[in-house]
Amino acid sequence: MARRGRQGHGHEMVEVLLEEDDPPEHVDLLRGPSLPRRLGARWSTRPGGLRSGAARLGAVVGALGLVAVVAQQGSVAAAEGALSARLAATAGLSVPLDEPLREVWHLEDSWPQGRLDGDLLVMEQSAGRMVRLDPSTGEVRWSATVSGWCTPLEENGGGAFPDGLIPRLTGERLVCEGMDPTVADGWASRVVLLSVADGAVQTGPALDGAPLGTTLVEGDVVLSAQTADGRLLAQRWSPESGQTVWSHRGTEPVVDPAAGYGIAWGPGYLQIDGSRTLLLDLASGREIATPDEATSDDTAFDITGEVVTLADGSLVGGSVSEGTGLSWTAADGTARPDFPGWPVVPGSDDGSGGAVAFASLADGMLAAVDLDAQEVRWTAQASEGWGISAVVAVLDGRVLLARGGSVAVADVATGEELWSRERSTDQWGAAAVTDGRALAYVERPVQDGTGLTGPMVLTAVDLATGEVVARTPLGSGSAALLGCTPDGTVLVMTEEGGLVGLRP
Secondary structure: OEEEEEEOOHHHOEEEEEEEOOOOOOOEOOOEOOHHHHHHEEEEEEEOOOOOHHHHHHHHHHHHHHHHHHHHHHHHHHHHHHHHHHHHOOOOOOOOOOOOOEEEEEEOOEEEEEEEOOEEEEEEOOOOEEEEEOOOOOOEEEEEOOOOEEEEOOOOOOOOOOOOOOOEOOOOEEEEEEEEOOOOOOOEEEEEEEEOOOOOEEEEEEEOOEEEEEEEEOOEEEEEEEOOOOOEEEEEEOOOOOOEEEEEEOOOOOOOOOOOOEEEEEOOEEEEEOOOEEEEEOOOOOEEOOHHHOOOOOOEEEOOOEEEEOOOOOEEEEOHHHOOOEEEEOOOOOEEEEEOOEEOOOOEEOOOOOOEEEEEOOOOEEEEEEOOOOEEEEEEEOOOOOOOOEEEEEEOOEEEEEOOOEEEEEEOOOOOEEEEEEOOOOOOOOOEEEOOOEEEEEEOOEOOOOOOEOOEEEEEEEOOOOOEEEEEEEEOOOEEEEEEOOOOOEEEEEOOOOEEEEEO
16 A cells, blocks of 8 residues: 655655555654554655656665665775774784874984884994883883893894894893903903893903804803904803803914904804814813814804794794705704795784795795795795895785885785885885885885986885875985884984984
8 A cells, every 4th residue: 555745845845655565554754664564664755846757766776876875885984994903903013104204203323223022122332322212202211331232142032033124132131242442452342131121231251352253052152252363262151150161262363354254153163264164162162173072062042043933833043154045843843844045024914824934035036935835835026136125014915025126015825916116226125114004115216307316205105006195204315214113113224323213
């Protein structure tokens, strides 16, 4: 049964058509039928002066379009909410990049040593001190008179450079090796222990020569140096007792800086390859003829080396001096084939790539390694010119790549490139950061209509299209993007040696 009625005046009148399956009851035209009648009633409205079928069809199409728009808006809002939730749960992302950033703090002549939980450990070189600061504000929590590079006293299972240029430092104490001025020669190598909690310093051994290298052996620190005439100096020191276990002072030159030399740490021994090969027993400090004469199996942990944990818990280890083809061990200790290259760990990973890892190959290619099959899944061009390849992130099934002359986004399963964008190579390295929606990198873009490059900027491009969404000026000199801190602060090193923290 159909009922008709009119509301309004003149051409503004609207005819209301109510079709019901049951006998009519009182219907409130402002609120619609009561709840029991909704399933058996259909409502429609049209201007009272329009009676044609075309008008009816137009009204229906318009109504459907409105419904589609509302549904689309709801779908977009739901998708944005889901994306925001995923990004909030993903570590290693930067602050939002959709607008120019501002300088929050600036330290002169400084270099980041590593990340301590949510803070940053920075070496102020000219001041000869180490500071721990809050990267979101630049507030200094403590400072200590320490110069030189630091690594955890306990072996750092996270690797020296696990996800970018800023090491992740663990443990309660750091071993810091540096050079201190002396009256005699002008320089001496020294080791100190640094408390990450309050910056307290425990002084370790000093050698009157230029540092060669420091390693950790069964909880002890072994420091080595060279004298001005090329003789080897070495000392093993116990941080727990504060006592020297042994010291060694060579009687004949072995290191010739002009001719080059090599240093390696083997099981139970230290090896120096210079004008001659010298082997030093790590247990006693005496010279030995062959590695077989080492009196212990003390394992030396090379501070300059890498131990990287992959997504499946397997370990890739080696030393900087050993090149590619690093040892690969499963989480249960089972040996695997050599890892095909130097591990390149994404700065951020949401797990959408599955069991995959990345390796930088000797020929400048980047390999995606299938951890289940233990074989290379695909390879892609990594380095362009002098640039260093970097895997910025794995997000939503895509891998974000930064290269010397370009940035790109590819399918993580196949390596198929979705888009790439050229950038100038007037910067140090190829680092980039992402907030999950945009990718940012340092470049000196070409000015429109001139063909000339302008000031250095931090350029942010949309992850979906590669189009520029924002640019942050960085000054006229060269600059290096170092990555971001756990709170998302973007770190930039300027040509003058300044360390800058950028946030919205």
